[in-house]
Amino acid sequence: xxxxxxxxxxxxxxxxxxxxxxxxxxxxxxxxxxxxxxxxxxxxxxxxxxxxxxxxxxxxxxxxxxxxxxxxxxxxxxxxxxxxxxxxxxxxxxxxxxxxxxxxxxxxxxxxx
Amino acid sequence: xxxxxxxxxxxxxxxxxxxxxxxxxxxxxxxxxxxxxxxxxxxxxxxxxxxxxxxxxxxxxxxxxxxxxxxxxxxxxxxxxxxxxxxxxxxxxxxxxxxxxxxxxxxxxxxxxxxxx
Numbered sequence: 413x414x415x416x417x418x419x420x421x422x423x424x425x426x427x428x429x430x431x432x433x434x435x436x437x438x439x440x441x442x443x444x445x446x447x448x449x450x451x452x453x454x455x456x457x458x459x460x461x462x463x464x465x466x467x468x469x470x471x472x473x474x475x476x477x478x479x480x481x482x483x484x485x486x487x488x489x490x491x492x493x494x495x496x497x498x499x500x501x502x503x504x505x506x507x508x509x510x511x512x513x514x515x516x517x518x519x520x521x522x523x524x525x
Numbered sequence: 526x527x528x529x530x531x532x533x534x535x536x537x538x539x540x541x542x543x544x545x546x547x548x549x550x551x552x553x554x555x556x557x558x559x560x561x562x563x564x565x566x567x568x569x570x571x572x573x574x575x576x577x578x579x580x581x582x583x584x585x586x587x588x589x590x591x592x593x594x595x596x597x598x599x600x601x602x603x604x605x606x607x608x609x610x611x612x613x614x615x616x617x618x619x620x621x622x623x624x625x626x627x628x629x630x631x632x633x634x635x636x637x638x639x640x641x642x
Contacts, residue, residue: 444628455531455618455633456569463628502568510627511557515569 414439416505418516425493425523433488433519435477435503445486446504446513447477456502462486473497493523527553527623531634538609539642546604546637548575548619554599555621559631560592563616575602609641 415438425431437443444463448456460471467479477488486503503516528551538544548558556577561569573594574582581594591613593605602621606613618636622629 446630448633453616453636453638455529455635456620458630458632461630506627508627511559511574511622512571513559513631514571517568518566 414443414505414507414512414514416503416514416516418501418503418519420519421517422520422522425521427495427523427525428492431490431493431497431521431523433501433503433521435486435488435516436484437486437503437505438484439505439507442508444506444508445477445479446506447471447475447486447488448502448504448515450500450502450518459488459501493521495523495525497521498523527551527621527632529619529621529632529634531617531619531637533637534635535638535640537640537642540610541608543605543607544609544639546606546617546619546639548602548604548621548634550600550621550623550632553621553623555602555623556599558596558602558619558621560594560602560604561618561620563618563636565616569618572604577602606639609639611641614639614641 417436446461447459462469462479470476500518504513506513530549532547558575560572572587575594575596577596583589596602620631620633
C-alpha cells in the first residue's frame with residue numbers, strides 16, 4: 413500500500429534562511445511524487461513533481477525537491493525563505509500506472525520576518 | 526497551469542437538506558475528476574473518483590448514497606451531499622488531471638466550505 417509521511421507538523425524558519433520540509437514515502441513500485449501548497453481556505457497549488465530523470469526537481473516560486481530512492485525521501489527545499497512562503501505544504505505520492513494520489517498529513521511552514 | 530473552479534465557495538444549510546457542489550475544468554477536458562474532503566488542520570481524504578460516462582468509484586468507508594457524484598460532461602462533475610448532517614461539515618475539494626495519464630499533474634479547485642447547522 414502507498415503511504416506518505418511528513419514527520420514535522422510545523423517548521424519555523426527566519427526570513428532569508430534556507431528551508432527544508434521533509435517527506436518520506438512507501439510504494440510498491442516506482443513512485444510519482446508531488447508537492448503542493450495550500451493557503452488558508454484555498455485549494456491546493458501545484459509546486460513540483462518527480463516522475464523520472466534528474467533527482468533534483470525545480471518548481472514554482474524558487475522551490476526544489478530532491479528525490480532520494482535509497483532513503484525513500486522527497487524533501488522540499490528553498491535556499492532563501494520569504495514570509496509569503498508561510499502556508500501548509502503537502503507531499504503526495506502516486507503509484508505508477510494509477511491515478512490514486514495519497515497525501516501526507518501536511519507541514520505548516522512559518523517564516524518569521 | 527490549468528484552471529479548475531468550484532461553486533459555491535461557501536454554503537450553509539440546515540440539517541436534513543441536500544447540497545450540490547459543482548466542479549468545472551475551465552480550460553481543458555477532464556474524463557476523470559477527484560473529490561476530496563479535508564477536516565480542519567488535516568490532510569486530504571480521497572472520497573471518490575468521478576468518471577465521465579460511467580459510475581463514480583468510491584473509496585472504502587464513503588457512503589455512495591450519501592455523497593452522490595455525477596460527471597455530466599467532460600468539464601463538469603457534481604457532488605451532492607444528501608440529507609446533510611452537522612458531521613458532514615467540512616472543506617470539499619475537487620481536482621482533475623489535464624491529460625488523463627498517470628504522470629499528469631492534478632489541478633485543484635479552490636474548495637467549498639460546507640457548514641451544516
